[in-house]
Amino acid sequence: MSGYLIYHPPRVVSDFESTRVYYDNTNGNQDPYVWNQKFLHTYCHITQMSPQVGNINFWISGDTFPDFSSLYCDLVFVVAEKLYWENPNTIKASDPIVDTDEAYNDHYSWFEQHHYQRRRRFTLKADPESSFQPQNISQELIDIVPFLVEEGFSLTQLRKNLRSGFNSKPMGLGLIATKLYSWLNQYANVKLSGAKLQKIRQENPYLTSARANSSCTKSSPRKSRSC
Numbered sequence: 758m759s760g761y762l763i764y765h766p767p768r769v770v771s772d773f774e775s776t777r778v779y780y781d782n783t784n785g786n787q788d789p790y791v792w793n794q795k796f797l798h799t800y801c802h803i804t805q806m807s808p809q810v811g812n813i814n815f816w817i818s819g820d821t822f823p824d825f826s827s828l829y830c831d832l833v834f835v836v837a838e839k840l841y842w843e844n845p846n847t848i849k850a851s852d853p854i855v856d857t858d859e860a861y862n863d864h865y866s867w868f869e870q871h872h873y874q875r876r877r878r879f880t881l882k883a884d885p886e887s888s889f890q891p892q893n894i895s896q897e898l899i900d901i902v903p904f905l906v907e908e909g910f911s912l913t914q915l916r917k918n919l920r921s922g923f924n925s926k927p928m929g930l931g932l933i934a935t936k937l938y939s940w941l942n943q944y945a946n947v948k949l950s951g952a953k954l955q956k957i958r959q960e961n962p963y964l965t966s967a968r969a970n971s972s973c974t975k976s977s978p979r980k981s982r983s984c
Contacts, residue, residue, distance in 0.1 A: 760813035760934030763802055764925035767818045768831050768898075773957050777896040778949065779831040784967050786867035789816055789832055791890065792958030793860050794951040796834050796883035800871050806927050808881055812836040813934040815941075817901065823920045826912065828905075829898035830891055833941055837884035845878035854880055859958050863966040885952060891945035904940050908933055 768779035781787040790797040798814070808814070816832035819825025840854050846868060848854065850861040868878070891899050905915060918928040930937065942948075958964050 758811055758813050758935045758938075759932065760815065760930050760938075761806055761808070761927040762828070762919065762930060763806075763814055763816050763927045764822070764828075764919050765801060765816060765818055773961065776949070776953070776957065777892065777947075778954060778957065779890060779898060780964075783863075783964055786870060787863045787966055788867075789834060790860060790864040791832060791949075791951070792863065792954050792964065793856050794885050794955050795837070795856065796832065796885075796888055796951050797856070797860060797864050798834060798881040798883075799864065799878070800867070802925075802927050803879075803881075804876065805921075808836055808839065810836050810839055813930075813938050815901070815930075815934075815937060822925065823916050825916065826902070827900045828902050828915070830901050830941060831898050833887075833889050833891055833938065834881070835884040835887045835938075836881050838880075838882040840880050840882065842878045842880070845873040845876060857955070859955075859965070863964075867966070883951065885950065889945070889948035889950055890954075891941045892947035892949070893944070894946040896947060899941060899944060901937065901941070904937060905933075908936065 769782050770777060770779045778791070780791050781789070786800060788797070788799060788801045814834040814836065815830050816834065817828045817830050819829070820827045842848055842854065843852070848865050848868060850858065855861050855865055893899055902912070902915070915928075919925055
């Protein structure tokens with residue numbers, strides 16, 4: 758199995774009773790979307806990739822971009838479905854691709870931000886049984902740099918391969934994706950599933966993306982803080 762490292766900004770982190778979750782900022786489109794039984798990916802860096810069913814994609818953020826020294830994995834996304842939209846620049850909440858009302862509000866409905874001229878738009882859906890958010894025993898994200906260094910990558914190589922101009926770009930992993938999956942699967946003491954996160958989203962309506970309900974007054978989750 759091959760896959761990608763996909764760099765994105767540091768996650769927001771909130772505690773919901775005993776469960777800590779790292780997720781995309783709710784001030785806009787949430788992508789990848791974790792509050793769903795099947796994690797979703799439609800927009801972020803998608804045109805810089807050639808994703809296929811079976812890929813293992815690792816969403817990561819660093820301590821400082823582009824000169825990071827750590828890469829913290831907040832999502833292990835095993836691609837189970839690659840579903841093309843009927844119209845690349847619009848989708849209705851009633852479309853069979855759409856999973857829930859929450860997913861439409863927070864994820865799918867933001868298509869206007871990413872207009873396509875010729876491309877076909879698709880959504881990647883993760884395998885709900887093998888995809889997860891990995892955390893250590895202290896509910897912290899796991900730094901994968903030590904693993905990558907053992908596999909022969911230097912920090913210089915990683916910084917170069919994850920950068921495009923001033924921005925980040927996905928880095929292909931080849932067969933190392935399978936090894937990284939096994940490593941995280943072994944060392945993650947906590948593995949949050951999409952089913953668990955979907956339930957949290959349904960119980961906490963303030964997690965809606967801002968534009969989806971602009972009249973909604975957000976309350977702060979218990980012990981919430983931003984990274």
